[in-house]
Amino acid sequence: MTKTIFRNTFLVGVSVLLLCAALFFGVQYRQTEEETYAALKQEALYAEQGLMLSGEAYLKSLDDGNRITWIDADGTVLYDSEFALPAADQSGFDEVRAAFETGEGQGSRKSENSGNQTMYYARLCKDGTVLRLSRPLSVVYYALEAVSPVLWVIVLVLLISGALSFRAAKQIIRPINAINLEAPDTNTYPELAPLVEKIREQKLTIESETSQREQMRREFSANVSHELKTPLTSISGFAELMAEGLVDEDRMREFSRDIYKESQRTITLIDDIIKLSKLDEGVVEPHSESIDLYELSSDVIESLRAVAERRSVSISLAGGHASVRGVYRILNEMVYNLCDNAIKYNRPGGSVSISVSETETGARLSVSDTGIGIPPEHQKRVFERFYRVDKSHSKEIGGTGLGLSIVKHGAQFHNAEISLSSEVGVGTTVTLDFRK
Numbered sequence: 001m002t003k004t005i006f007r008n009t010f011l012v013g014v015s016v017l018l019l020c021a022a023l024f025f026g027v028q029y030r031q032t033e034e035e036t037y038a039a040l041k042q043e044a045l046y047a048e049q050g051l052m053l054s055g056e057a058y059l060k061s062l063d064d065g066n067r068i069t070w071i072d073a074d075g076t077v078l079y080d081s082e083f084a085l086p087a088a089d090q091s092g093f094d095e096v097r098a099a100f101e102t103g104e105g106q107g108s109r110k111s112e113n114s115g116n117q118t119m120y121y122a123r124l125c126k127d128g129t130v131l132r133l134s135r136p137l138s139v140v141y142y143a144l145e146a147v148s149p150v151l152w153v154i155v156l157v158l159l160i161s162g163a164l165s166f167r168a169a170k171q172i173i174r175p176i177n178a179i180n181l182e183a184p185d186t187n188t189y190p191e192l193a194p195l196v197e198k199i200r201e202q203k204l205t206i207e208s209e210t211s212q213r214e215q216m217r218r219e220f221s222a223n224v225s226h227e228l229k230t231p232l233t234s235i236s237g238f239a240e241l242m243a244e245g246l247v248d249e250d251r252m253r254e255f256s257r258d259i260y261k262e263s264q265r266t267i268t269l270i271d272d273i274i275k276l277s278k279l280d281e282g283v284v285e286p287h288s289e290s291i292d293l294y295e296l297s298s299d300v301i302e303s304l305r306a307v308a309e310r311r312s313v314s315i316s317l318a319g320g321h322a323s324v325r326g327v328y329r330i331l332n333e334m335v336y337n338l339c340d341n342a343i344k345y346n347r348p349g350g351s352v353s354i355s356v357s358e359t360e361t362g363a364r365l366s367v368s369d370t371g372i373g374i375p376p377e378h379q380k381r382v383f384e385r386f387y388r389v390d391k392s393h394s395k396e397i398g399g400t401g402l403g404l405s406i407v408k409h410g411a412q413f414h415n416a417e418i419s420l421s422s423e424v425g426v427g428t429t430v431t432l433d434f435r436k
C-alpha cells in the first residue's frame with residue numbers, strides 16, 4: 001500500500017510539474033517569437049527610411065545579422081544581403097504577397113537558399129517596393145536556452161517531491177499498520193475511527209457467524225448421526241434375529257419388508273444430504289433453461305397423486321403459465337418437497353392447492369394446505385436442516401427433515417424469495433417469488 005500511495009502522489013507531482021513546464025516553455029516560446037517579429041518590424045522600418053534616403057548603398061552598409069531582401073513590384077529581387085540575386089519571382093511568398101496587398105506580412109518556413117527554418121517580415125515601401133527581413137528560427141531556440149536553468153529547478157523539485165511523497169506515504173500507512181486487529185478499540189488515531197469501527201463490527205460479525213456455523217455443524221452432525229443410526233439399528237436388529245433363526249417362517253416376509261423400508265429411508269436421507277451439499281457448494285448442472293412453473297407443478301401433482309389419495313387429501317392446481325430461468329431438477333425437487341410436506345402434515349379430507357401466476361417482478365408459486373399449521377415460535381426454524389416441530393411423530397410421518405432446507409437452498413440458487421404464513425389448526429402457505 002505504501003508503494004501505491006507513493007506512486008500515485010509522485011505521479012501527481014510529476015504530472016503537475018511537467019504540465020507547468022510545458023506551459024512555461026510554451027508561453028516563453030510564443031513570447032520570444034512575438035518579440036522577434038517586433039524586432040524585425042522595427043528594423044524594417046529603419047531600413048526603409050535609410051533606403052529612401054541613401055538607396056541601395058544604405059542596405060549594403062547594414063551589418064545587423066539579419067538577411068535583407070529588396071524586392072521590386074514585379075517580384076524581381078533588387079538586392080539580397082546574403083545570396084546572389086535569385087532568378088525566381090519572389091512575389092509568390094506569403095509574406096511578400098501580404099506586404100503588396102496590405103502593407104506588411106510575416107511568417108515562418110524553410111528557406112530555399114539556406115535550408116533552415118526561418119522567420120520573415122516584409123514591409124511595403126513608399127516607392128512600391130518591398131523590404132523583407134529574415135532571421136533563423138534558431139534564434140528563438142537560443143533565447144529558450146537562456147531559461148534552461150529552469151529545467152534544473154524542475155529536476156530538483158522532482159527529486160524533492162519524490163522524497164516527500166515517499167515520506168508522506170509511510171506516515172499515512174504507519175497508523176494503519178499499527179492497528180491491533182485483535183483489539184481495534186485501542187486505536188490512538190482519531191482519523192482512523194471510522195475504519196476501526198468497521199473492523200470491529202466485521203470482527204464481531206465474523207465471530208458470530210463462526211459461532212453459528214460451528215453450532216449448525218454440531219447440530220447437523222448430531223442429527224445426521226441420529227437419523228442414520230435409527231434405521232441402521234432397526235436393520236441390524238432385524239438381520240440379527242433372522243441370522244440367529246429366531247424369526248418364524250411366516251414373519252420372515254414382514255421382517256424383510258421392514259429391512260427394505262428402513263434401507264430406503266437411509267438411502268433417501270443420504271440422497272437429501274448429497275443434494276444439500278451440492279447446493280451449498282454450487283455443484284449443480286450448469287444447464288439453465290426456460291421452465292414453465294405451471295407445467296412443472298402439474299407433473300409434480302401427478303407424481304404425488306397416489307400418495308395424496310392414500311392419505312385422503314385432494315390436490316389441485318390453479319393460475320396460469322409463468323416461466324422462469326433455472327435448472328429443472330432443482331425446481332422440481334423444490335415444488336415436490338413443498339407438496340409432499342403439505343400432504344404429510346395435512347388431515348384426512350384436507351386439501352393442497354398450488355397456485356402459479358406472473359407478477360410485475362417475475363413469477364410466483366404458492367403451495368397452501370389445510371393441515372395442522374405451524375406455531376409462530378417454530379416458523380422461523382422450519383427451513384433449518386433436520387428441524388421438526390413435533391419430533392415425537394417424526395417416524396410416524398416419515399421423511400428426512402431436509403425437505404424445506406432443500407427448498408430454501410434451491411430458492412437461493414435461483415435468486416428467489418421464500419415466505420411462509422401459517423396458523424395452527426388452519427393451514428400453511430409457502431410462497432416462492434422468482435425475479436425476472
